[in-house]
Amino acid sequence: MSLREIITLPDPLLRQTSRPVSGVDKAARKLFDDMLETMYAAPGIGLAAVQIGVPQRLVVIDLSKEDEERKPLFMANPEIVSASEALSDYEEGCLSIPEFYEMVARPSEVKVRYLDRQGEARELAASGILATCIQHEIDHLNGVLFIDYVSKLKRDRVIKKFVKAQKLGKL
Numbered sequence: 001m002s003l004r005e006i007i008t009l010p011d012p013l014l015r016q017t018s019r020p021v022s023g024v025d026k027a028a029r030k031l032f033d034d035m036l037e038t039m040y041a042a043p044g045i046g047l048a049a050v051q052i053g054v055p056q057r058l059v060v061i062d063l064s065k066e067d068e069e070r071k072p073l074f075m076a077n078p079e080i081v082s083a084s085e086a087l088s089d090y091e092e093g094c095l096s097i098p099e100f101y102e103m104v105a106r107p108s109e110v111k112v113r114y115l116d117r118q119g120e121a122r123e124l125a126a127s128g129i130l131a132t133c134i135q136h137e138i139d140h141l142n143g144v145l146f147i148d149y150v151s152k153l154k155r156d157r158v159i160k161k162f163v164k165a166q167k168l169g170k171l
C-alpha cells in the first residue's frame with residue numbers, strides 16, 4: 001500500500017466525471033488499498049479515487065471509530081438505486097476542501113448498488129451518516145462537491161480562499 005496525495009480545491013480534476021471500471025482487477029484492488037491507507041492517514045471516513053488524482057469510479061468508506069475494529073467498505077461503480085423522500089441534515093466536510101464545514105440536506109436513506117472488492121455485485125441499504133457519506137462520494141465521481149449545495153456567497157468565499165492559498169504557494 002502507498003500513501004497518496006489528496007488533491008484539493010481548486011484542482012480542476014475535482015470537476016471531472018470519473019470513468020466506470022470494467023471490473024475489480026488487481027490494479028483496482030491496489031488502488032482501493034492506496035485509497036484506504038490515504039483515507040485513514042488523513043483521517044477521513046470516505047474517499048473517492050479522483051481525490052488522489054485517479055478519475056475512476058472507485059470509493060472507500062470506513063465509519064468505524066478510532067478505538068474500534070476497522071470495517072472498510074469498497075465500492076466500484078456505485079449507483080444510487082433509490083433514495084428516500086425524507087431528508088437529513090449533516091455537517092459535511094471534505095478532504096479536498098480542508099477546514100470548511102457546512103450543513104447539507106440529503107436523502108436520509110439510500111439503496112446503493114456496486115461491485116465489492118471481489119468484483120461481486122452487491123446492494124446495500126444505508127441510513128444516517130453512511131447514507132450521507134455514500135452520496136458525498138458518488139457526487140465526487142460526478143465532479144460534484146458538497147459546496148455546490150451551500151449558498152453561493154459561502155461557496156464563492158471558500159473557492160476564493162483556496163485560489164488565493166494556491167497562488168501564495170499553498171501557505
Ligand code: GNR
Nearest residue numbers: 044045046047092093094095136
Ligand atoms: O472525512 C469525511 N467526513 C465527512 C463528514 C460528513 C460528510 C461527508 C464526509 S466525507 C469526508 C471525506 C471526503 O472528503 N470524502 O470525499
Ligand code: NI
Nearest residue numbers: 093094095096
Ligand atoms: Ni469529499
